[in-house]
Amino acid sequence: MKRLLIVVDYQNDFVDGALGFEGAELLDERIARKIDEYREAGDDIAFTFDTHHKNYLETQEGQKLPIPHCIEGTAGHGLYGQVATKQEEVDTAFYKPTFGSVALFERLVRRQSIADGLGTQPFASIELVGLVSNMCVLSNAVIARTACPNVPIIVDASCTAAPDPATNEKALDIMEGLQIEVINR
Numbered sequence: 001m002k003r004l005l006i007v008v009d010y011q012n013d014f015v016d017g018a019l020g021f022e023g024a025e026l027l028d029e030r031i032a033r034k035i036d037e038y039r040e041a042g043d044d045i046a047f048t049f050d051t052h053h054k055n056y057l058e059t060q061e062g063q064k065l066p067i068p069h070c071i072e073g074t075a076g077h078g079l080y081g082q083v084a085t086k087q088e089e090v091d092t093a094f095y096k097p098t099f100g101s102v103a104l105f106e107r108l109v110r111r112q113s114i115a116d117g118l119g120t121q122p123f124a125s126i127e128l129v130g131l132v133s134n135m136c137v138l139s140n141a142v143i144a145r146t147a148c149p150n151v152p153i154i155v156d157a158s159c160t161a162a163p164d165p166a167t168n169e170k171a172l173d174i175m176e177g178l179q180i181e182v183i184n185r
Contacts, residue, residue: 001124003043005142006104008130008137008160009033009050010083015131018069020164024131025081027105030159031129032082044123047087048104048130050138051077051095100139108147125152129159134171141180149157158184 010031011017015024037043070077072095073135079087087093094101111122126144128137137160145153155175162168173181 001121003038003041004123004126005034005038005043005045006126006128006130006140007035007045007047007083008128008140009048009070009132010080011050011070011076012080012131013069015074015080018067019132023159023161027129027131027159027161028081028083030156034127034129034156034159035083035086044092045088046092046094046104047079047098048094048095048101049077049138050136051097071111072110072119074154074173099136100143102106104140105143105147108144112148112151121151122148125153125154127154127156129156131161133160133168135162138171141175142178145178153180155180155182156184157182 009176010027013019014021015028035045050067050071052070053072078084092107094104094107096103108126115122126148128141128144130137133155137155141153141155144151155172157172160168162171172185174181
């Protein structure tokens with residue numbers, strides 16, 4: 001049975017762009033190695049992309065404007081570093097306008113439904129890596145846990161981070177509390 005690796009939003013704007021932070025670049029080699037490991041084993045790999053359009057900053061008076069980031073068609077939207085060279089045509093890509101991917105949830109629910117009909121599990125495990133631990137990684141880990149309740153969900157702490165290390169640790173604590181296995185902590 002195959003495993004699934006989900007690389008969450010390891011995009012230029014979250015590493016060294018508009019919302020980049022010190023230390024995010026250090027994950028590049030680790031995530032790239034993990035992608036190679038999964039690829040060599042014949043497992044499935046998916047990528048999520050935080051995706052906004054140029055007009056998403058239009059807002060009504062008085063509302064707080066977000067920092068422009070991951071605008072579709074810009075360099076900031078692309079994958080960062082070595083990880084950018086690892087995405088292949090066979091990999092699934094999910095483009096999402098917010099923290100969690102609805103399309104990822106729907107795909108996992110379909111896979112779970114098919115597996116239920118066969119009396120098996122859709123994946124041996126689902127592992128998440130990428131950015132940012134307390135937002136998109138956490139949200140998509142919860143999505144995976146919800147869609148595939150009996151599949152081990154794993155987050156590699158050495159392959160995720162947040163701008164504030166204390167917030168990162170809290171996010172990892174929360175995920176462990178949701179029966180998500182946090183490794184390499």
